[in-house]
Amino acid sequence: MTTLLRVENLSFRYIDTEKWAVEKFDLEIEQGTVTVLAGQSGCGKSTLLRCMNGLIPHMYPGEYLGGITMDGLTVDKTKMGELAQKVGLLFQNPENQIFMFSVERDIAFGLENLGLPREEIRRRVDEVLRLLGITHLALRAPHELSDGQKQRVALAGVIAMRPRLIILDEPTSLLDPQTASELVALVHTLNKDLGITFVIVEHRLELLTPIADRIVVMDRGRKVMEGKPADVLTDPQAAVYGIAVPPISKLYTDLTRDGLPLGTVPDTPLELAEEVNGR
Numbered sequence: 354m355t356t357l358l359r360v361e362n363l364s365f366r367y368i369d370t371e372k373w374a375v376e377k378f379d380l381e382i383e384q385g386t387v388t389v390l391a392g393q394s395g396c397g398k399s400t401l402l403r404c405m406n407g408l409i410p411h412m413y414p415g416e417y418l419g420g421i422t423m424d425g426l427t428v429d430k431t432k433m434g435e436l437a438q439k440v441g442l443l444f445q446n447p448e449n450q451i452f453m454f455s456v457e458r459d460i461a462f463g464l465e466n467l468g469l470p471r472e473e474i475r476r477r478v479d480e481v482l483r484l485l486g487i488t489h490l491a492l493r494a495p496h497e498l499s500d501g502q503k504q505r506v507a508l509a510g511v512i513a514m515r516p517r518l519i520i521l522d523e524p525t526s527l528l529d530p531q532t533a534s535e536l537v538a539l540v541h542t543l544n545k546d547l548g549i550t551f552v553i554v555e556h557r558l559e560l561l562t563p564i565a566d567r568i569v570v571m572d573r574g575r576k577v578m579e580g581k582p583a584d585v586l587t588d589p590q591a592a593v594y595g596i597a598v599p600p601i602s603k604l605y606t607d608l609t610r611d612g613l614p615l616g617t618v619p620d621t622p623l624e625l626a627e628e629v630n631g632r
């Protein structure tokens with residue numbers, strides 16, 4: 354496995370604050386993986402994501418120690434424009450990311466800033482429209498769309514830049530359960546088919562555990578747990594950090610505690626059923 358992003362002894366505190374928002378943080382993100390970042394409100398998740406795409410320290414003043422390398426680039430020494438081609442960030446609210454009068458103009462926006470030739474822009478826009486199943490929305494005004502559609506448009510704009518890493522900060526928080534599952538399915542496809550690496554902050558862990566390779570838990574700016582979803586979620590420590598254990602993991606823990614000799618921790622009810630039936 355190749356390490357795509359490496360966080361090394363990173364600490365950051367915002368200007369005029371005493372507390373470190375991220376403190377002595379180490380993390381390696383392997384290429385092609387999906388990592389979920391979890392932890393209570395205010396523990397530093399969004400701050401860490403901002404450090405990953407360079408918003409910190411380039412746009413937020415503060416004290417920055419240690420560092421991050423992304424695909425060979427040292428983030429704090431690399432211009433935002435260069436980083437934007439490697440790391441894409443999707444905010445919680447797509448409204449913050451949608452500016453233009455039509456969906457296709459919006460998706461083209463970042464590509465125009467890269468100074469790409471018109472035909473290349475056209476090709477990439479058509480490609481992501483198709484990939485995200487929103488070709489029929491190309492000429493619509495983004496502000497008339499549903500939240501789920503807006504989220505797809507914003508994600509399309511990020512994917513069109515062909516970043517190696519995409520960072521999602523609570524991407525499903527405005528979405529209904531059905532649209533949220535569709536977004537997760539899309540992330541899975543992009544990860545498997547295009548090899549895009551993902552780091553995702555998400556509170557509804559049960560949505561992501563089936564597609565996540567790792568969960569990293571933060572508390573007061575520090576990394577306190579890290580591992581495979583099944584291992585982290587069945588660890589009693591998780592509750593200490595306010596991690597809501599998905600019902601399926603809890604059921605599994607209860608069953609094994611009562612002496613049922615099951616195998617691997619299931620990610621979905623179907624897997625659990627198969628495992629129980631197989632005995």
Ligand SMILES: Nc1ncnc2c1ncn2[C@@H]1O[C@H](COP(=O)(O)OP(=O)(O)OP(=O)(O)O)[C@@H](O)[C@H]1O
Pocket residue numbers: 367368370372374392393394395396397398399400401
């Ligand atoms: N722009 C800012 N200026 C000053 N302090 C900030 C700023 N943004 C965040 N903080 C502080 O940094 C700490 C970490 O905040 P952060 O937003 O990274 O947490 P979070 O884990 O993303 O929380 P949430 O789950 O609520 O989104 C908090 O103490 C917060 O008050």
Ligand SMILES: [Mg+2]
Pocket residue numbers: 398399400522
């Ligand atoms: Mg946040």
